[in-house]
Amino acid sequence: MALPLRPEPVESVLPCNFAALAGDRRSVRAFQDRPLPAGTLERLLQLARRAPSGANLQPGRFIQIEGGIRGRLSSALVEACRDGRQEPEDYGYFPQPMPMSLRRRQVAAAQALYRAVGVAREDRAGRDRQFERNFFFFDAPVALIVTIDREFGAGGYMDLGMTLYGLMLAAQAEGLASCGIGALASYPGLIRRTLGLGERDCIVCGMAIGYADPQAPVNETVTTRCELDEYFTRLR
Numbered sequence: 001m002a003l004p005l006r007p008e009p010v011e012s013v014l015p016c017n018f019a020a021l022a023g024d025r026r027s028v029r030a031f032q033d034r035p036l037p038a039g040t041l042e043r044l045l046q047l048a049r050r051a052p053s054g055a056n057l058q059p060g061r062f063i064q065i066e067g068g069i070r071g072r073l074s075s076a077l078v079e080a081c082r083d084g085r086q087e088p089e090d091y092g093y094f095p096q097p098m099p100m101s102l103r104r105r106q107v108a109a110a111q112a113l114y115r116a117v118g119v120a121r122e123d124r125a126g127r128d129r130q131f132e133r134n135f136f137f138f139d140a141p142v143a144l145i146v147t148i149d150r151e152f153g154a155g156g157y158m159d160l161g162m163t164l165y166g167l168m169l170a171a172q173a174e175g176l177a178s179c180g181i182g183a184l185a186s187y188p189g190l191i192r193r194t195l196g197l198g199e200r201d202c203i204v205c206g207m208a209i210g211y212a213d214p215q216a217p218v219n220e221t222v223t224t225r226c227e228l229d230e231y232f233t234r235l236r
């Protein structure tokens with residue numbers, strides 16, 4: 001069913017404006033053991049899918065995994081990671097090699113995360129423990145696998161990224177929180193096999209959605225952004 005252009009306001013939507021919505025959103029990596037009300041995920045996805053896309057192609061699929069299949073996938077991912085298994089990824093996420101200027105941002109984000117959970121730089125086991133949380137979708141009530149058809153190039157990924165952000169903000173607007181899980185893109189073959197997906201389904205990332213656990217130290221992770229003049233230029 002097509003979504004009307006201006007969906008009726010949803011009762012549970014918290015009062016917010018865009019500056020507050022975008023300004024307050026953060027990646028959340030610990031959730032309450034509390035399910036989403038029935039129909040919430042579907043509504044969030046329909047709102048996210050209002051994102052624009054080139055020629056309105058609307059690339060990308062969202063697969064919610066639950067119960068046994070979710071458990072099997074988490075176990076298989078942890079096992080592959082502990083075995084040090086490596087697979088070719090479906091797409092290149094990060095620049096290879098990573099230039100020093102970007103590496104600094106990556107390190108700062110990692111430091112913010114490990115500082116919040118009290119893991120020291122030299123504590124390899126502690127970092128591995130936190131990394132493995134990715135494979136459990138941080139125990140969020142909603143675990144999504146995001147795929148895109150192999151025929152899409154950079155434009156399709158760009159469009160899908162808008163939908164992903166729309167989904168994060170739609171969740172935030174309803175008092176929910178989320179975290180993208182790019183770590184899953186390291187095991188595309190394993191994910192396809194476990195979920196019975198086809199070779200055309202490229203594994204883009206995962207996403208965790210739920211109610212943030214306000215007590216969890218990991219949710220105190222705060223990242224910064226570079227200054228405007230580093231990414232904005234005005235030419236006359």
Ligand SMILES: Cc1cc2nc3c(=O)[nH]c(=O)nc-3n(C[C@H](O)[C@H](O)[C@H](O)COP(=O)(O)O)c2cc1C
Binds near residue numbers: 029134179183223
């Ligand atoms: C597509 C995508 C994939 C991500 N993958 C991971 C991940 O695998 N593990 C993780 O802990 N955070 C992941 N993140 C969260 C980023 O680390 C986070 O967005 C970034 O550090 C900025 O912090 P903020 O979201 O709290 O503003 C991902 C974010 C996006 C958008």
